[in-house]
Amino acid sequence: MSDRRSFIAKAAGATAASMTFPDRVLAQRPPRASASDYWSELRKEFLIPPGEAFFNTGTLGSSPRVVLDAVVQHMTHVDRDIAHWDYKPDHENFFTGYYPELPVRRKIAQLINATPEEIALTQNATFGMNFVANGLDLHVGDEVIVMQNAHPGGRCGWELRDKRYGANVKYVTPNIPPKDPQELIDLYERATTPQTRVWAIPHLSSTAAILFPVAEMCKRARERNIISIVDGAQTCGHLAIDVKAMGCDAYFTSPHKWLLAPKGTGFLYVRKETLPRVWATLASAEWDNHRDGAYRLMQYGTGNLSLLVGLEKAIDFHMVIGSQRVEQRVIGLADRLRAGLQKIDGVVINSSLHPQMRTGTTIWSVRGKPAVEIQDYLWNTTRVRVRSMSDALGVRQCCHIYNSEAEVDRTLNALQRMVARG
Numbered sequence: 318m319s320d321r322r323s324f325i326a327k328a329a330g331a332t333a334a335s336m337t338f339p340d341r342v343l344a345q346r347p348p349r350a351s352a353s354d355y356w357s358e359l360r361k362e363f364l365i366p367p368g369e370a371f372f373n374t375g376t377l378g379s380s381p382r383v384v385l386d387a388v389v390q391h392m393t394h395v396d397r398d399i400a401h402w403d404y405k406p407d408h409e410n411f412f413t414g415y416y417p418e419l420p421v422r423r424k425i426a427q428l429i430n431a432t433p434e435e436i437a438l439t440q441n442a443t444f445g446m447n448f449v450a451n452g453l454d455l456h457v458g459d460e461v462i463v464m465q466n467a468h469p470g471g472r473c474g475w476e477l478r479d480k481r482y483g484a485n486v487k488y489v490t491p492n493i494p495p496k497d498p499q500e501l502i503d504l505y506e507r508a509t510t511p512q513t514r515v516w517a518i519p520h521l522s523s524t525a526a527i528l529f530p531v532a533e534m535c536k537r538a539r540e541r542n543i544i545s546i547v548d549g550a551q552t553c554g555h556l557a558i559d560v561k562a563m564g565c566d567a568y569f570t571s572p573h574k575w576l577l578a579p580k581g582t583g584f585l586y587v588r589k590e591t592l593p594r595v596w597a598t599l600a601s602a603e604w605d606n607h608r609d610g611a612y613r614l615m616q617y618g619t620g621n622l623s624l625l626v627g628l629e630k631a632i633d634f635h636m637v638i639g640s641q642r643v644e645q646r647v648i649g650l651a652d653r654l655r656a657g658l659q660k661i662d663g664v665v666i667n668s669s670l671h672p673q674m675r676t677g678t679t680i681w682s683v684r685g686k687p688a689v690e691i692q693d694y695l696w697n698t699t700r701v702r703v704r705s706m707s708d709a710l711g712v713r714q715c716c717h718i719y720n721s722e723a724e725v726d727r728t729l730n731a732l733q734r735m736v737a738r739g
Protein backbone atom coordinates (compact mmCIF):
# COMPACT_ATOMS: atom_id res chain seq x y z
CA MET A 318 0.00 0.00 0.00
CA SER A 319 1.43 3.43 -0.88
CA ASP A 320 2.08 5.92 1.90
CA ARG A 321 -0.81 7.99 0.72
CA ARG A 322 -3.16 5.06 1.05
CA SER A 323 -1.75 4.22 4.45
CA PHE A 324 -2.26 7.81 5.62
CA ILE A 325 -5.85 7.64 4.52
CA ALA A 326 -6.27 4.31 6.28
CA LYS A 327 -4.76 5.84 9.42
CA ALA A 328 -7.02 8.89 9.13
CA ALA A 329 -9.98 6.57 8.78
CA GLY A 330 -8.81 4.74 11.90
CA ALA A 331 -8.37 7.98 13.81
CA THR A 332 -11.85 9.09 12.90
CA ALA A 333 -13.40 5.67 13.38
CA ALA A 334 -14.41 6.69 16.89
CA SER A 335 -16.90 9.21 15.53
CA MET A 336 -18.00 6.78 12.81
CA THR A 337 -18.88 4.14 15.37
CA PHE A 338 -22.16 5.81 16.21
CA PRO A 339 -23.98 5.04 12.95
CA ASP A 340 -22.19 1.70 12.67
CA ARG A 341 -23.25 0.74 16.16
CA VAL A 342 -26.85 1.76 15.70
CA LEU A 343 -27.08 -0.02 12.38
CA ALA A 344 -25.55 -3.15 13.85
CA GLN A 345 -28.04 -3.19 16.70
CA ARG A 346 -31.21 -2.78 14.75
CA PRO A 347 -32.04 -1.38 11.34
CA PRO A 348 -33.58 1.97 12.24
CA ARG A 349 -36.85 2.88 10.65
CA ALA A 350 -36.92 6.31 9.05
CA SER A 351 -39.01 7.49 11.98
CA ALA A 352 -36.70 6.17 14.71
CA SER A 353 -36.20 9.57 16.25
CA ASP A 354 -33.55 8.42 18.74
CA TYR A 355 -31.40 7.35 15.79
CA TRP A 356 -31.71 10.72 14.11
CA SER A 357 -31.23 12.74 17.28
CA GLU A 358 -28.02 10.77 18.01
CA LEU A 359 -26.90 11.36 14.45
CA ARG A 360 -27.55 15.10 14.86
CA LYS A 361 -24.71 15.20 17.40
CA GLU A 362 -22.27 14.41 14.60
CA PHE A 363 -22.83 17.92 13.21
CA LEU A 364 -21.34 21.21 14.36
CA ILE A 365 -24.45 23.34 13.88
CA PRO A 366 -25.37 24.49 17.44
CA PRO A 367 -28.38 22.59 18.82
CA GLY A 368 -30.56 25.72 18.96
CA GLU A 369 -30.08 26.50 15.26
CA ALA A 370 -32.15 24.82 12.58
CA PHE A 371 -30.43 24.87 9.20
CA PHE A 372 -32.75 24.31 6.23
CA ASN A 373 -30.63 25.62 3.36
CA THR A 374 -28.76 22.51 2.24
CA GLY A 375 -29.84 23.32 -1.32
CA THR A 376 -27.21 26.06 -1.23
CA LEU A 377 -24.53 24.41 0.90
CA GLY A 378 -24.54 21.45 3.27
CA SER A 379 -22.94 21.28 6.71
CA SER A 380 -20.36 18.48 6.85
CA PRO A 381 -20.38 16.10 9.78
CA ARG A 382 -17.46 16.29 12.20
CA VAL A 383 -15.85 13.18 10.74
CA VAL A 384 -15.51 14.89 7.36
CA LEU A 385 -14.20 18.14 8.72
CA ASP A 386 -11.68 16.33 10.94
CA ALA A 387 -10.41 14.31 8.00
CA VAL A 388 -9.86 17.47 5.93
CA VAL A 389 -8.18 19.42 8.70
CA GLN A 390 -5.94 16.51 9.70
CA HIS A 391 -4.89 15.97 6.12
CA MET A 392 -4.23 19.66 5.49
CA THR A 393 -2.13 19.78 8.64
CA HIS A 394 -0.23 16.70 7.49
CA VAL A 395 0.46 18.24 4.07
CA ASP A 396 1.84 21.46 5.47
CA ARG A 397 3.81 19.79 8.25
CA ASP A 398 5.23 16.78 6.41
CA ILE A 399 5.74 18.20 2.95
CA ALA A 400 9.52 17.74 3.10
CA HIS A 401 8.94 13.97 3.21
CA TRP A 402 7.49 14.09 -0.27
CA ASP A 403 9.99 12.35 -2.57
CA TYR A 404 7.81 12.54 -5.64
CA LYS A 405 8.40 8.89 -6.53
CA PRO A 406 5.73 6.76 -8.14
CA ASP A 407 3.83 4.65 -5.60
CA HIS A 408 4.79 6.96 -2.76
CA GLU A 409 2.44 9.36 -1.10
CA ASN A 410 1.64 12.50 -3.07
CA PHE A 411 0.47 15.78 -1.63
CA PHE A 412 -1.73 17.29 -4.30
CA THR A 413 -4.32 16.44 -6.92
CA GLY A 414 -4.36 17.21 -10.61
CA TYR A 415 -1.67 14.74 -11.70
CA TYR A 416 -3.08 11.37 -10.59
CA PRO A 417 -6.20 9.39 -11.50
CA GLU A 418 -7.44 9.36 -7.86
CA LEU A 419 -9.01 5.97 -8.30
CA PRO A 420 -9.97 5.25 -4.66
CA VAL A 421 -12.35 8.17 -4.43
CA ARG A 422 -13.66 7.62 -7.96
CA ARG A 423 -14.35 4.02 -6.97
CA LYS A 424 -16.39 5.15 -3.99
CA ILE A 425 -18.39 7.61 -6.06
CA ALA A 426 -19.00 4.88 -8.62
CA GLN A 427 -20.34 2.63 -5.86
CA LEU A 428 -22.58 5.42 -4.60
CA ILE A 429 -24.28 6.02 -7.94
CA ASN A 430 -23.89 2.60 -9.58
CA ALA A 431 -21.29 3.54 -12.18
CA THR A 432 -17.74 2.39 -12.88
CA PRO A 433 -14.72 4.42 -11.67
CA GLU A 434 -13.68 5.00 -15.30
CA GLU A 435 -16.96 6.84 -15.88
CA ILE A 436 -16.30 9.36 -13.08
CA ALA A 437 -14.30 12.59 -13.40
CA LEU A 438 -13.63 14.60 -10.26
CA THR A 439 -14.47 18.28 -10.60
CA GLN A 440 -14.75 21.25 -8.29
CA ASN A 441 -18.55 21.40 -8.43
CA ALA A 442 -21.59 20.92 -10.66
CA THR A 443 -20.80 23.98 -12.78
CA PHE A 444 -17.51 22.40 -13.90
CA GLY A 445 -19.33 19.20 -14.82
CA MET A 446 -21.92 21.00 -16.91
CA ASN A 447 -19.28 23.07 -18.71
CA PHE A 448 -17.09 20.04 -19.39
CA VAL A 449 -19.98 18.37 -21.21
CA ALA A 450 -21.32 21.50 -22.92
CA ASN A 451 -17.87 22.40 -24.23
CA GLY A 452 -16.73 18.87 -24.85
CA LEU A 453 -19.44 17.60 -27.20
CA ASP A 454 -19.10 18.03 -30.95
CA LEU A 455 -22.13 20.16 -31.76
CA HIS A 456 -22.55 22.04 -35.01
CA VAL A 457 -24.25 25.20 -36.23
CA GLY A 458 -27.98 24.58 -36.24
CA ASP A 459 -27.88 21.71 -33.73
CA GLU A 460 -30.32 22.23 -30.88
CA VAL A 461 -30.03 21.84 -27.14
CA ILE A 462 -33.20 21.84 -25.02
CA VAL A 463 -32.67 23.69 -21.76
CA MET A 464 -35.08 24.68 -18.99
CA GLN A 465 -35.72 28.42 -18.85
CA ASN A 466 -34.45 29.82 -15.56
CA ALA A 467 -32.54 26.64 -14.74
CA HIS A 468 -29.71 27.35 -12.32
CA PRO A 469 -26.87 29.14 -14.17
CA GLY A 470 -24.56 26.30 -13.10
CA GLY A 471 -26.67 23.88 -15.14
CA ARG A 472 -27.52 26.19 -18.02
CA CYS A 473 -24.92 28.81 -18.99
CA GLY A 474 -22.38 26.47 -20.57
CA TRP A 475 -25.01 25.73 -23.22
CA GLU A 476 -25.67 29.45 -23.70
CA LEU A 477 -21.97 30.14 -24.18
CA ARG A 478 -21.87 27.35 -26.73
CA ASP A 479 -24.84 28.89 -28.52
CA LYS A 480 -23.42 32.41 -28.63
CA ARG A 481 -19.92 31.36 -29.67
CA TYR A 482 -20.61 28.46 -32.05
CA GLY A 483 -24.30 28.59 -32.92
CA ALA A 484 -25.56 25.40 -31.29
CA ASN A 485 -29.03 26.73 -30.63
CA VAL A 486 -30.41 26.71 -27.13
CA LYS A 487 -34.18 26.17 -27.09
CA TYR A 488 -35.82 26.98 -23.80
CA VAL A 489 -38.74 25.16 -22.24
CA THR A 490 -40.74 26.68 -19.41
CA PRO A 491 -42.54 24.36 -16.98
CA ASN A 492 -45.61 25.39 -15.04
CA ILE A 493 -44.93 26.05 -11.37
CA PRO A 494 -45.75 23.59 -10.03
CA PRO A 495 -46.24 21.18 -12.94
CA LYS A 496 -49.45 19.13 -12.80
CA ASP A 497 -47.66 15.78 -13.08
CA PRO A 498 -44.45 14.19 -14.44
CA GLN A 499 -46.02 13.66 -17.86
CA GLU A 500 -46.32 17.42 -18.31
CA LEU A 501 -42.52 17.70 -18.10
CA ILE A 502 -41.95 14.89 -20.57
CA ASP A 503 -44.39 16.54 -22.99
CA LEU A 504 -42.60 19.85 -22.61
CA TYR A 505 -39.27 18.44 -23.81
CA GLU A 506 -40.86 16.30 -26.50
CA ARG A 507 -42.84 19.20 -27.95
CA ALA A 508 -39.67 21.31 -28.19
CA THR A 509 -37.75 18.53 -29.94
CA THR A 510 -37.08 18.63 -33.69
CA PRO A 511 -34.88 16.55 -36.01
CA GLN A 512 -32.06 19.02 -35.16
CA THR A 513 -32.22 18.34 -31.43
CA ARG A 514 -29.00 16.76 -30.14
CA VAL A 515 -29.13 17.28 -26.36
CA TRP A 516 -31.69 17.39 -23.59
CA ALA A 517 -30.22 19.25 -20.59
CA ILE A 518 -32.44 18.20 -17.70
CA PRO A 519 -32.35 19.48 -14.14
CA HIS A 520 -33.01 16.47 -11.92
CA LEU A 521 -34.42 18.77 -9.25
CA SER A 522 -34.59 22.41 -10.21
CA SER A 523 -33.07 24.89 -7.84
CA THR A 524 -35.57 27.73 -7.52
CA ALA A 525 -38.94 26.03 -7.93
CA ALA A 526 -37.90 22.51 -6.78
CA ILE A 527 -39.37 20.74 -9.81
CA LEU A 528 -38.49 17.04 -9.82
CA PHE A 529 -38.08 15.82 -13.40
CA PRO A 530 -38.93 12.20 -14.30
CA VAL A 531 -35.37 11.68 -15.46
CA ALA A 532 -35.47 7.91 -16.05
CA GLU A 533 -38.38 8.16 -18.47
CA MET A 534 -36.93 11.28 -20.10
CA CYS A 535 -33.49 9.72 -20.63
CA LYS A 536 -35.16 6.66 -22.15
CA ARG A 537 -37.13 8.81 -24.57
CA ALA A 538 -34.04 10.87 -25.41
CA ARG A 539 -32.08 7.71 -26.25
CA GLU A 540 -34.91 6.44 -28.47
CA ARG A 541 -34.47 9.66 -30.49
CA ASN A 542 -30.66 9.46 -30.48
CA ILE A 543 -30.55 12.54 -28.25
CA ILE A 544 -27.90 12.90 -25.53
CA SER A 545 -29.37 13.32 -22.03
CA ILE A 546 -27.40 15.40 -19.53
CA VAL A 547 -28.78 15.50 -16.00
CA ASP A 548 -27.97 18.28 -13.54
CA GLY A 549 -27.81 16.43 -10.23
CA ALA A 550 -26.63 19.32 -8.05
CA GLN A 551 -29.77 19.06 -5.91
CA THR A 552 -30.14 15.30 -5.81
CA CYS A 553 -26.90 13.45 -4.97
CA GLY A 554 -27.01 12.74 -1.20
CA HIS A 555 -30.71 13.67 -1.19
CA LEU A 556 -32.37 11.04 -3.36
CA ALA A 557 -30.86 7.60 -3.98
CA ILE A 558 -29.04 7.83 -7.33
CA ASP A 559 -28.54 4.99 -9.76
CA VAL A 560 -27.23 6.37 -13.02
CA LYS A 561 -27.66 3.07 -14.84
CA ALA A 562 -31.33 2.91 -13.88
CA MET A 563 -31.63 6.60 -14.78
CA GLY A 564 -30.11 5.87 -18.18
CA CYS A 565 -28.54 9.32 -18.62
CA ASP A 566 -25.49 9.99 -20.77
CA ALA A 567 -24.06 12.31 -18.12
CA TYR A 568 -24.85 13.35 -14.56
CA PHE A 569 -22.98 16.05 -12.67
CA THR A 570 -23.29 17.22 -9.10
CA SER A 571 -21.96 19.25 -6.18
CA PRO A 572 -21.39 16.93 -3.21
CA HIS A 573 -20.88 20.00 -0.99
CA LYS A 574 -24.67 20.35 -0.94
CA TRP A 575 -26.69 17.27 0.01
CA LEU A 576 -23.82 14.80 0.29
CA LEU A 577 -22.38 17.01 3.05
CA ALA A 578 -18.88 16.87 1.55
CA PRO A 579 -16.16 19.53 1.79
CA LYS A 580 -16.85 22.74 -0.09
CA GLY A 581 -15.35 22.78 -3.56
CA THR A 582 -15.88 19.13 -4.45
CA GLY A 583 -17.77 17.78 -7.43
CA PHE A 584 -17.99 14.99 -9.93
CA LEU A 585 -19.15 14.30 -13.42
CA TYR A 586 -20.37 10.89 -14.55
CA VAL A 587 -20.22 10.19 -18.27
CA ARG A 588 -21.59 6.88 -19.50
CA LYS A 589 -18.87 4.65 -20.96
CA GLU A 590 -20.42 4.64 -24.44
CA THR A 591 -20.72 8.45 -24.44
CA LEU A 592 -17.25 9.20 -23.08
CA PRO A 593 -15.45 9.06 -26.47
CA ARG A 594 -17.77 11.87 -27.66
CA VAL A 595 -16.65 14.30 -24.93
CA TRP A 596 -13.44 16.26 -25.55
CA ALA A 597 -11.42 17.52 -22.59
CA THR A 598 -12.01 21.22 -21.95
CA LEU A 599 -8.99 21.76 -19.73
CA ALA A 600 -5.81 20.19 -21.03
CA SER A 601 -2.71 19.04 -19.22
CA ALA A 602 -0.51 15.95 -19.68
CA GLU A 603 -3.27 13.34 -20.03
CA TRP A 604 -5.86 15.31 -22.01
CA ASP A 605 -5.78 12.83 -24.87
CA ASN A 606 -5.43 9.66 -22.79
CA HIS A 607 -8.25 7.42 -23.99
CA ARG A 608 -7.13 4.39 -21.97
CA ASP A 609 -8.12 5.66 -18.51
CA GLY A 610 -11.72 6.68 -18.98
CA ALA A 611 -12.76 10.04 -17.56
CA TYR A 612 -9.25 10.79 -16.20
CA ARG A 613 -8.92 12.83 -19.42
CA LEU A 614 -11.50 15.21 -17.96
CA MET A 615 -9.46 15.81 -14.80
CA GLN A 616 -6.56 17.71 -16.40
CA TYR A 617 -6.92 20.94 -14.44
CA GLY A 618 -3.57 21.15 -12.66
CA THR A 619 -2.89 21.33 -8.95
CA GLY A 620 -5.78 20.97 -6.54
CA ASN A 621 -6.35 20.24 -2.86
CA LEU A 622 -5.99 16.56 -2.00
CA SER A 623 -7.37 17.13 1.51
CA LEU A 624 -10.78 17.88 0.00
CA LEU A 625 -10.80 14.49 -1.66
CA VAL A 626 -9.94 12.82 1.65
CA GLY A 627 -13.00 14.62 3.08
CA LEU A 628 -15.13 13.65 0.11
CA GLU A 629 -14.31 9.98 0.70
CA LYS A 630 -15.31 10.38 4.33
CA ALA A 631 -18.58 12.07 3.36
CA ILE A 632 -19.42 9.14 1.09
CA ASP A 633 -18.56 6.68 3.89
CA PHE A 634 -20.79 8.59 6.27
CA HIS A 635 -23.65 8.68 3.79
CA MET A 636 -23.29 4.99 2.90
CA VAL A 637 -23.32 3.90 6.54
CA ILE A 638 -26.73 5.52 6.88
CA GLY A 639 -27.80 4.40 3.39
CA SER A 640 -29.11 6.41 0.44
CA GLN A 641 -32.61 4.96 0.66
CA ARG A 642 -32.84 5.72 4.36
CA VAL A 643 -31.66 9.30 3.83
CA GLU A 644 -34.19 9.76 1.05
CA GLN A 645 -37.06 8.42 3.16
CA ARG A 646 -36.07 10.52 6.13
CA VAL A 647 -35.81 13.83 4.28
CA ILE A 648 -39.02 13.28 2.34
CA GLY A 649 -40.75 12.24 5.57
CA LEU A 650 -39.71 15.48 7.27
CA ALA A 651 -40.73 17.52 4.24
CA ASP A 652 -44.13 15.77 4.14
CA ARG A 653 -44.66 16.80 7.75
CA LEU A 654 -43.74 20.36 6.84
CA ARG A 655 -46.05 20.40 3.81
CA ALA A 656 -48.95 18.95 5.82
CA GLY A 657 -48.47 21.69 8.43
CA LEU A 658 -48.12 24.46 5.86
CA GLN A 659 -51.37 23.42 4.21
CA LYS A 660 -53.21 24.09 7.48
CA ILE A 661 -52.02 27.67 7.80
CA ASP A 662 -54.21 30.36 6.22
CA GLY A 663 -52.46 32.44 3.60
CA VAL A 664 -49.60 29.99 3.04
CA VAL A 665 -49.12 28.77 -0.53
CA ILE A 666 -46.96 25.78 -1.44
CA ASN A 667 -45.33 26.41 -4.80
CA SER A 668 -43.44 23.12 -5.14
CA SER A 669 -45.27 20.00 -6.17
CA LEU A 670 -47.58 17.99 -3.92
CA HIS A 671 -47.90 15.27 -6.55
CA PRO A 672 -47.03 11.93 -4.88
CA GLN A 673 -44.32 11.15 -7.46
CA MET A 674 -42.78 14.62 -7.33
CA ARG A 675 -42.14 14.99 -3.61
CA THR A 676 -38.61 15.63 -2.37
CA GLY A 677 -36.99 17.02 0.77
CA THR A 678 -37.31 20.53 -0.65
CA THR A 679 -40.42 22.70 -0.30
CA ILE A 680 -40.98 26.11 -1.80
CA TRP A 681 -43.63 28.10 0.01
CA SER A 682 -44.83 31.65 0.39
CA VAL A 683 -47.18 33.72 2.53
CA ARG A 684 -49.64 35.84 0.56
CA GLY A 685 -48.64 39.50 0.67
CA LYS A 686 -45.32 38.92 2.43
CA PRO A 687 -41.96 39.55 0.75
CA ALA A 688 -39.81 36.41 0.85
CA VAL A 689 -36.96 38.15 2.66
CA GLU A 690 -39.36 39.19 5.43
CA ILE A 691 -40.37 35.54 5.96
CA GLN A 692 -36.75 34.42 5.93
CA ASP A 693 -35.66 37.07 8.43
CA TYR A 694 -38.68 36.57 10.70
CA LEU A 695 -37.95 32.86 11.05
CA TRP A 696 -34.28 33.46 11.80
CA ASN A 697 -34.77 36.39 14.15
CA THR A 698 -37.59 34.87 16.17
CA THR A 699 -36.74 31.19 16.24
CA ARG A 700 -33.32 30.54 14.68
CA VAL A 701 -34.76 28.69 11.70
CA ARG A 702 -32.70 29.29 8.54
CA VAL A 703 -34.59 29.05 5.26
CA ARG A 704 -33.63 30.83 2.06
CA SER A 705 -35.70 33.46 0.31
CA MET A 706 -35.93 32.76 -3.44
CA SER A 707 -38.23 35.48 -4.85
CA ASP A 708 -41.41 37.23 -3.81
CA ALA A 709 -43.36 35.19 -6.37
CA LEU A 710 -42.06 31.84 -5.13
CA GLY A 711 -41.34 32.61 -1.49
CA VAL A 712 -38.75 30.71 0.51
CA ARG A 713 -37.01 27.37 0.00
CA GLN A 714 -36.89 24.97 2.92
CA CYS A 715 -34.68 21.90 2.48
CA CYS A 716 -35.08 19.15 5.06
CA HIS A 717 -31.98 17.05 5.61
CA ILE A 718 -30.75 14.44 8.07
CA TYR A 719 -29.64 17.07 10.58
CA ASN A 720 -33.17 18.44 10.77
CA SER A 721 -35.84 17.06 13.06
CA GLU A 722 -39.59 16.91 13.51
CA ALA A 723 -39.20 19.47 16.31
CA GLU A 724 -37.45 21.90 13.95
CA VAL A 725 -40.20 21.48 11.35
CA ASP A 726 -42.81 22.14 14.04
CA ARG A 727 -40.85 25.18 15.22
CA THR A 728 -41.07 26.58 11.70
CA LEU A 729 -44.82 25.99 11.61
CA ASN A 730 -45.42 27.53 15.04
CA ALA A 731 -43.43 30.64 14.18
CA LEU A 732 -45.24 30.93 10.91
CA GLN A 733 -48.60 30.72 12.63
CA ARG A 734 -47.52 33.59 14.89
CA MET A 735 -46.35 35.58 11.90
CA VAL A 736 -49.63 35.11 10.05
CA ALA A 737 -51.68 35.92 13.19
CA ARG A 738 -49.68 39.13 13.68
CA GLY A 739 -50.56 40.13 10.10
Ligand SMILES: Cc1ncc(COP(=O)(O)O)c(C=O)c1O
Pocket residue numbers: 375376441442443444468469470471519521522523548550551571
Ligand atom coordinates in the same frame (compact mmCIF):
# COMPACT_ATOMS: atom_id res chain seq x y z
C1 LIG B 1 -29.70 22.77 -9.96
C2 LIG B 1 -28.35 23.38 -9.75
N1 LIG B 1 -27.42 23.25 -10.70
C3 LIG B 1 -26.17 23.75 -10.55
C4 LIG B 1 -25.82 24.43 -9.40
C5 LIG B 1 -24.44 24.98 -9.29
O1 LIG B 1 -23.74 24.41 -8.23
P1 LIG B 1 -22.24 24.80 -7.96
O2 LIG B 1 -22.21 26.27 -7.69
O3 LIG B 1 -21.86 24.01 -6.76
O4 LIG B 1 -21.46 24.45 -9.17
C6 LIG B 1 -26.76 24.60 -8.39
C7 LIG B 1 -26.44 25.35 -7.17
O5 LIG B 1 -27.27 25.69 -6.37
C8 LIG B 1 -28.05 24.05 -8.56
O6 LIG B 1 -29.00 24.16 -7.64
